[in-house]
Amino acid sequence: MFITLEGPEGSGKTSHLPPLVEFLRERGYSVFPTREPGGTSIGEQIRAVIHDLKNAEMHPRTETLLYQAARAQIVEEVIKPRLARGEVVISDRYFDSTIAYQGYGHGQDLEQVRQLVRYATGGLMPDLTILLDIDVELGLQRKSRQQEWNRLEAYTVEFHQRVRAGYLELVRQEPHRWRVVDASQAWQVVQQTLRELVCQALKS
Ligand SMILES: Nc1ncnc2c1ncn2[C@@H]1O[C@H](COP(=O)(O)OP(=O)(O)OP(=O)(O)O)[C@@H](O)[C@H]1O
Numbered sequence: 001m002f003i004t005l006e007g008p009e010g011s012g013k014t015s016h017l018p019p020l021v022e023f024l025r026e027r028g029y030s031v032f033p034t035r036e037p038g039g040t041s042i043g044e045q046i047r048a049v050i051h052d053l054k055n056a057e058m059h060p061r062t063e064t065l066l067y068q069a070a071r072a073q074i075v076e077e078v079i080k081p082r083l084a085r086g087e088v089v090i091s092d093r094y095f096d097s098t099i100a101y102q103g104y105g106h107g108q109d110l111e112q113v114r115q116l117v118r119y120a121t122g123g124l125m126p127d128l129t130i131l132l133d134i135d136v137e138l139g140l141q142r143k144s145r146q147q148e149w150n151r152l153e154a155y156t157v158e159f160h161q162r163v164r165a166g167y168l169e170l171v172r173q174e175p176h177r178w179r180v181v182d183a184s185q186a187w188q189v190v191q192q193t194l195r196e197l198v199c200q201a202l203k204s
């Protein structure tokens, strides 16, 4: 089973993944966590280029293509082989981030972006995608308490609002694949909900 966590900045994807993985392993599942962009040596190098604040002149098409390059590598090197061995792969972001950020956020042609995504993933779809939905300003506040901004986090609040609205539109288009969790709730409540949703999916 392939599960992806999505959501705007500061919604909790990265902080929820390790305890979720630990919980599932205790229950006997073979689980492999990964993150995008990155998750491979090549992907982490591309991640550094994407996130570097010095790359302020990066064009949205360049950004879109760099994400797909990292994605193609992680799909072939990590995700497909592990799924083939029967493992549960959980990814902190996957292609829906590209539709939301590079598509809706930057206002690029959605069908063109989807074509690139299909090329990069070879059509590999998640079985379940969980949206950690949060008010954009609350999410950005959480991040600002924690560390320095990366290049994407430094985009305007309006950009991030388009991203959030884009995610909600994706849920509307494909409700069977998505579950939405209100990420403004207390951390423990969100973690508990994630555990229940994933267990439900693994049992079905
Ligand atoms: N429900 C919550 N209540 C309070 N604080 C939270 C909650 N969820 C996450 N946080 C805190 O918010 C900060 C951002 O969370 P995290 O890095 O997991 O978000 P993220 O979705 O991975 O963000 P990004 O998209 O930028 O990578 C962290 O300091 C985290 O501990």
Ligand SMILES: [Mg+2]
Binding pocket: 013, 014, 015, 092
């Ligand atoms: Mg994160």
